[in-house]
Amino acid sequence: MKVNWNYIKAFALLALVIFLYSFSSRRNAVRKVEEVKIQFTNGENLYVTENAVNKLLIVNTDTTANQSKEIIDLNKLESVLDTHEMIKNADVYLTVDKKLIATITQRKPLARVYGKESFYIDASGKKMPLSKVYSARVPLVTGVNDKDLPQVYPLIHKIENDKFLKEHITTITKDKAGNYMLGLRVLDFEVLLGDTNKLENKFKNFKAFYKKAMKDKKLDVYKTVSLQFDNQVVCTTK
Known part of the structure; x- marks a missing residue:
């Protein structure tokens, strides 16, 4: 009977590989x-x-x-x-x-809620505790609690992801009637947002108003700017 040395060599090589792998794995595990x-x-x-x-x-x-x-x-x-x-x-x-x-x-905070209980609202719209080592520079929100998160989150998410809004809006206030008001970083007027529906359209109107008022150099004459009505911006002067 003729011995097939090729099979024997292949089997021996396979056995050697298995042994070396097992030895290496066992040695690595105890390192x-x-x-x-x-x-x-x-x-x-x-x-x-x-x-x-x-x-x-x-x-x-x-x-x-x-x-x-x-x-x-x-x-x-x-x-x-x-x-x-x-x-x-x-x-x-x-x-x-x-x-x-x-x-x-x-976790990334998008806004800070101030009230009986203070906390952040994070990028997922969830409640996030304040940090003991760092205070985030984010819009300050008042008049809300953790139950209001589903309502207020779309607003802060919109602000976070819009360069113009993020640069200008510093405070968000909810009144007892459920309407939201926005405070601006530099300008001395309040933005009456109303509810958090139709945010895209409301902020589109606000940007158009801002651009026109800045061109006319009238941004400092307004007391309030209301975005509560469809397709229009209603202003009151000082």
């Missing part, structure tokens, strides 16, 4: 983590500090330098970080050079 590194997306760590993230990692998994990679639960670490009130998303992974990397994306 020690030499460094824990925190990274913030966009380079921003405004609302949660690197120290705070480090504490969460250490308290929940005893993840310190020289910790065995084999016993680190990366999914658990991510879940713990994701539950932090200032963190939007966390990605935790191990590198081949024995580093544990935690990449943190923070």
Whole structure:
């Protein structure tokens, strides 16, 4: 019977590859983590500090330098970080050079509510606590509470994503009748918005009014500018 050495060589090579892979995986699993590194997306760590993230990692998994990679639960670490009130998303992974990397994306506040309870409204329209380490420069909202978030969020989202509105609007006030008033950064008149319906049309009218009044050099003569009526801007003078 003729021996097929090609099959034997192929089988031996496969066995060697499996052995080396198993040995490498086992050896890599028991290697020690030499460094824990925190990274913030966009380079921003405004609302949660690197120290705070480090504490969460250490308290929940005893993840310190020289910790065995084999016993680190990366999914658990991510879940713990994701539950932090200032963190939007966390990605935790191990590198081949024995580093544990935690990449943190923070929540972004769009407005600050001031009242019996003060808090931020974040980019997802959710309630966000104030930070102890940083105060965001965002429009100040009064007369609302967390139940009003579905109503007021489209307004602050519109302001955040419009260069002109973001530059000019600094305050948002809701009165007892449910109407909204906007305060401006420089100009000494109040914008009566009404409800938060038809925002696109209302702000289109406001921009047209602003452009015309600025051209006529009359921006400083108005006391109020009302956008509550369809296709028109109603003004009162001082």
